[in-house]
Amino acid sequence: MMRFQRPLSYALLAAPLVLAACSSSSDDKFPNNLEIRLQDAPGDFQAVVLDVQQIELHQKEEGNPDGWQLLPFQAQPINVLDYVNGRSALLVSTDFDPGTLKEIRLLLGPDSYIIGRDGQRYDLKTPSGQSSGIKLKLSKENLHQLSGTYQLLLDFDVAKSITERGNWKPGNDKKERYLLKPVIRVVAQNIKxxxxxxxxxxxxxxxxxxxxxxxxxxxxxxxxxxxxxxxxxxxxxxxxxxxxxxxxxxxxxxxxxxxxxxxxxxxxxxxxxxxxxxxxxx
Known part of the structure; x- marks a missing residue:
């Protein structure tokens, strides 16, 4: 796609997931509220389920291992194909300090899978997502207009994220058919x-x-x-x-x-x- 990117509708519809509750700040240190949403576009599968275990923010300079903050999120499987054509899943809603927001990291568990057009379930192997996590950088342009409630949209690209192993053959149970190498674009929701x-x-x-x-x-x-x-x-x-x-x-x-x-x-x-x-x- 040259640099294929698939955004969403300007009007996001929240979906009925078991979602994180808003955290509070008694001293109003963080006047901004951050919402993180996930969306996708239709893909050539019946389902693409991500086993999302944790979501974190990085709040210090790049490369500093101590800058990660765990966000209030309940671990759950998410079928990204449920959130297409104007629908999005609200993953996190929490207070935060916009001046220190550098990266987002998703940690995936071992139970991500797809349901193919043949109706069969195929496990998705995601080595990086299950170890160091999927890291998404935020540019300065994402941050300079933050005030009040601010949304970041994680735009998941199914077509580029799921690849089929070249050595897989029908009936071969010993090799996973698909690999998950997530391609996710972070979109500031002031772009509407x-x-x-x-x-x-x-x-x-x-x-x-x-x-x-x-x-x-x-x-x-x-x-x-x-x-x-x-x-x-x-x-x-x-x-x-x-x-x-x-x-x-x-x-x-x-x-x-x-x-x-x-x-x-x-x-x-x-x-x-x-x-x-x-x-x-x-």
Whole structure:
């Protein structure tokens, strides 16, 4: 995807997980409230379940092992495919000091797995996530406008995060079929532009790329249309975009082929969602 990134809708809908309660500060030392949310885009699996055990913040200079602070989070399995097209899971809500927020770290347990299109369960091996954790850096741009309640969105990229072992064969139980190498983008939720639309026919299940051509180098975001043909991209910076649709399925023999379609001159403005209507892929 060049640098594929899949954001969410500007309007985040909280999901009914067993979530962390807000911590309190009796002396108001930390006037800011931090919310950490997780979202994904439709992927080619029935389920992708992450065994999330801990979430931590790093509050000192990079490389300082003493800077990690454990956040109030109840360990739980999370099916990231439950949080697509405008839905997100609220993982953490807590008081914090924005001046010291450097990194986020997710520690995964041994029970992450996927349910494939064949209905079978396959364990996901994540060596780094189960040992040193998955570290996500926050840029200065994420931090300079913090006030009141501030949201960070963990944008999980299923397509880039799950890879199939080249030596796996059907019926081979001794080798795991899939590896999890998480690719997660941290999005500051003061970026609230977005776009949405549908494709026809829905069975084409295209990958959707939004390429911000108004900057150099261009910035690319991606998602996939769901089974109803709907797609939604959010947390998009303002600008002019080229949107490309790449069908992932082939048309039946008695129908016209599905086409790669390009739409240009799509404008995204902060605090607004641009509706592209229906795009025909035939």
């Amino acid at each position: 532009g977005g776009m949405r639309g549908t494709v026809a026919p829905a069975v084409a299940r295209p990958q959707v790329l939004a390429i911000r051509s108004s900057i150099t180098p261009a910035d690319t975001f991606s998602t996939s249309a769901d089974v109803a043909g709907a797609y939604q991209l959010g947390a998009l910076p303002s600008g002019t975009y080229r949107v490309e649709f790449f069908p992932s399925a082939s048309a039946p023999a008695n129908q016209p082929s599905y086409k790669h379609v390009v739409r240009t001159g799509i404008t995204v403005t902060n605090d607004q969602v641009t509706d592209l209507g229906t795009t025909s892929l035939q």
